[in-house]
Amino acid sequence: MWLSILGLILGISLGLLTDIQIPPEYANYLSIAVLASLDTLFGGIRAHLQQVYDDKVFVSGFFFNIALAAGLAFLGVHLGVDLYLAAIFAFGVRLFQNIAVIRRIILAKWAEKKEVRETI
Amino acid sequence: MKKRILTRFTVIMFIIGLMTAIQYNTINEPHIRDTRDSWEIRQELAREKQLHSQLLSEIGSLDETLDKYGAAADASPEQALRETAGELRKAAGLAETTGPGIEIFVEPSLEAVAMGLEIEGISPDLLIRLVNEINRYNGLYVSIDGKRIINTTAIRDINGQTTVNTKPVQTPPFSLKIISGSMEESEKLYNHLLASRILDDFYIDNLTLNVSEPQNDMMIEAYDGTIDTKHLQASEGE
Numbered sequence: 001m002w003l004s005i006l007g008l009i010l011g012i013s014l015g016l017l018t019d020i021q022i023p024p025e026y027a028n029y030l031s032i033a034v035l036a037s038l039d040t041l042f043g044g045i046r047a048h049l050q051q052v053y054d055d056k057v058f059v060s061g062f063f064f065n066i067a068l069a070a071g072l073a074f075l076g077v078h079l080g081v082d083l084y085l086a087a088i089f090a091f092g093v094r095l096f097q098n099i100a101v102i103r104r105i106i107l108a109k110w111a112e113k114k115e116v117r118e119t120i
Numbered sequence: 121m122k123k124r125i126l127t128r129f130t131v132i133m134f135i136i137g138l139m140t141a142i143q144y145n146t147i148n149e150p151h152i153r154d155t156r157d158s159w160e161i162r163q164e165l166a167r168e169k170q171l172h173s174q175l176l177s178e179i180g181s182l183d184e185t186l187d188k189y190g191a192a193a194d195a196s197p198e199q200a201l202r203e204t205a206g207e208l209r210k211a212a213g214l215a216e217t218t219g220p221g222i223e224i225f226v227e228p229s230l231e232a233v234a235m236g237l238e239i240e241g242i243s244p245d246l247l248i249r250l251v252n253e254i255n256r257y258n259g260l261y262v263s264i265d266g267k268r269i270i271n272t273t274a275i276r277d278i279n280g281q282t283t284v285n286t287k288p289v290q291t292p293p294f295s296l297k298i299i300s301g302s303m304e305e306s307e308k309l310y311n312h313l314l315a316s317r318i319l320d321d322f323y324i325d326n327l328t329l330n331v332s333e334p335q336n337d338m339m340i341e342a343y344d345g346t347i348d349t350k351h352l353q354a355s356e357g358e
Contacts, residue, residue, distance in 0.1 A: 007130035008137040015141020027146045034143060037136045044132070048125065055128065062132055 029070045032087050036065040039091040042098040049105045065091075213270035213343040217261050220306045221299035221338030224250075224313070225330040226292045232326035239326070241291045244275050244282045246325060251275065253318050254298055257309040261340050265294040268343040285345060292327055297340050306334035 022030060040062040047053040069087040076083025156164075185204060192200035209215045228239045251269065254262055262269040267284040274285070281288040300306040313319075313331050322329050 001126075003126055004129040004133045007132075007134040011134040011137025011139075012141045013137075015138045015145065019145060020142050021145050022142060024146060027143065030139060030143045030146070034136065034139045037132065037139065041129075041132055041136060044129065053125065055124065059128060 028084060029073055032069040032073050032084055032091075033066045035088060035091045035095075036069040037062060039095050039098070040065050042095055042102065046098045046101050046105075049102060212347065213261065213268050214347070216342045217299055217340045218337055219261075219299040219301075220303040220334060220336050221261075221297060221340075222306055222310050222313075222334050223332040223338065224296040224298070225332070226294055226296070226322070227328050227330060228292050229323060229326050229328045237326060239291055241282050242289060242327065243325065244277050246321060246327075247282060247284075247289070248275050249321060250296070250318055250329075253313070253316060254296075254309065257312045258300055258305050260301055261299040263297045263340045265289045265296070266341055268341055270343050270347070272347065285343070297338055299338050299340055303334060303336065310334050 040058070043061065044053065044058045047058070069084070069091070072087050073084035076085075185207075188203070189197075189200050206215065210217055226242060232239065247264065251262060251264075264275075264284045267273075267287055267289070269284070274283075276283060278286065278288075283289065298306075298309065300309055310331055310333065313329070319329055
């Protein structure tokens with residue numbers, strides 16, 4: 001767990017220190033990509049906690065979701081319809097659901113542990 | 121197995137962090153760029169320097185007043201106060217003022233007279249333009265047709281008549297008197313007015329401006345109304 005947080009910190013510091021910028025027109029796509037990746041990440045954590053984690057699903061989901069979201073946003077810009085809202089909505093809802101499931105699982109585990117300790 | 125999952129998560133977290141940081145960089149990029157060239161910066165610097173010297177001279181005059189107070193405090197505090205009040209009255213336009221200055225005569229143009237055109241009063245817009253032009257070149261004290269310009273003076277149209285301090289200005293000819301800080305400044309103003317485009321603006325209205333040579337002892341009348349200070353408040357601090 002700590003290793004992944006270290007990875008996050010490393011990524012943020014690398015991004016901030018190198019001062020990489022993308023053209024402002026593409027900021028929209030990147031924000032959707034960030035959302036998609038967060039969604040995949042929490043989905044992965046949930047799957048891991050529910051013991052249904054699959055490596056291939058996780059990695060392919062990560063890249064596929066990002067590409068799909070960015071592609072949808074791109075299509076939306078060219079059609080004049082704010083299609084990226086659809087991606088934001090879908091990812092946003094799923095993000096909340098995943099976090100809720102993770103919370104329930106952790107709470108259930110915690111309660112179980114407490115019960116076991118009390119019985120001892 | 122567990123190790124592999126951890127590695128995957130670490131890589132994904134790294135990518136997320138990188139993307140977030142890039143997004144942050146992009147959003148926080150300043151949109152307004154300093155596009156001034158060196159000449160514009162130089163001009164700005166000149167402006168600030170002018171302000172600097174103005175403030176310095178203000179400080180100098182205040183110091184002088186302070187010294188005067190200090191010297192006169194023992195001898196006669198009343199005299200010092202009276203002098204300061206006099207100076208303030210002079211600055212506010214409540215006292216008659218004498219100094220180096222020029223006189224501008226506004227007259228109907230020769231062509232208009234020759235053609236027999238009816239001479240109309242000067243328009244407030246034109247008069248305001250003239251006053252602005254004068255103020256640009258350090259006209260310290262100005263009076264229009266015997267009406268002293270003070271900080272609260274309004275030049276406007278009342279019932280078809282151009283008024284200054286709510287008193288009507290004559291149909292031309294009439295004169296403006298301007299006092300500057302020094303003879304040199306008077307001369308500058310004189311030259312500026314002679315070359316100014318405001319002459320053309322007056323000519324369009326069938327008027328001409330005759331600017332007199334700078335004189336050393338120009339006299340300007342005091343403001344004859346009362347200054348309404350109902351809404352003024354004493355400033356806090358020093």
